[in-house]
Amino acid sequence: MDKTDNRSNVLAEREDTPKGIVDPRATARRIRLATYPPTAALAPFVDYFWVVEWDFRDRAPETQRVLPYPNAHLVFDAGRTAIHGVVRGAFDRPLAGSGKVLGVRFAPGGLRPFIAQPLASFTNSTITVDALLGMPADRAEALVLRQVDDSAMVAQAQAMLLEVLPEIDGAALLAGQLAAAAAAHHGPVSVAQLCETMAISERKLQRLFANYIGVSPKWVIQRYRLQEAIWRLAQPGAPDLASLAHDLGFFDQAHFSRQFAALVGSTPLDYRRSQLPGLA
Secondary structure: OOOOOOOOOHHHOHHHOOOOEOOHHHHHHHEEEEEEOOOHHHOOOEEEEEEEEEEOOOOOOEEEEEOOOOOOEEEEOOOOOEEEOOOOOOEEEEEOOEEEEEEEEEOOOOOHHHOOOOHHHHOOOEEOOHHHHOOOHHHHHHHHHOOOOHHHHHHHHHHHHHHOOOOOOHHHHHHHHHHHHHHOOOOOOOHHHHHHHHOOOHHHHHHHHHHHHOOOHHHHHHHHHHHHHHHHHOOOOOOOHHHHHHHOOOOOHHHHHHHHHHHHOOOHHHHHHHHOOOOO
16 A cells, blocks of 8 residues: 555546446546555455545535445444345435545455355445444544544554455455456447356356345346446447447447446547537
8 A cells, every 4th residue: 555645635646436336427526536556464355455535615515426335334324334135226326525435345245254244235325334343333433533644544444344354255256257247348248248258157157146246146246247337338438329339238239328328428429528528
């Protein structure tokens, strides 16, 4: 972890903008997002730590929309610290005043070894951090959020997780490999193709996803395709919509446009114009 870069904002570099931020062009002007890798011992379980910071004291409150990946998060947020399951739709977070939040993005399947319940039991909802961290949420929240900078916050959260580090779970690793296969460029566009690619039965696949990820394989495949579409449409030189729909495995451009609009709230063409204002 880079202990010197506590004011970085990955939203400011368009080629590095995380997929899933619905309006990266505007978000970079309003919000700071920084990410930090986990220590080696946590790497089988955690993708990265993230910090979001905002200051809207001189402007009206806004809502930040994100299309979540199939990842659970441990979020240290003043008055609302919790473990968040996968959100099936868009995740909207109102932002007002000023604030700073630290999150732990678990790898797909990575949270399950820490807790005693299937991930599907709290999809679209939250559970308390008490059992995972062995302390009340308000105490854990105070220990993290009172730190002076990003690095100290991440170090505190990391130390908490290392105190309760579970054994490596082979099924959790397999669930992560299956999710990675679903996310691969030009990867499977159906559950049947994923089963064939990974040589696994559909019944076993469904059970693993319910227990370790929290959503169905079909949802994961579709979400990764839409995440890719959002990211590519925000880049200069984005392909035409028909080519993009075909490349991502949608039946046709109309099918792609309907699914895109249902989640993002605008058509793919309108979205591209909002991110690339010079587009004719």
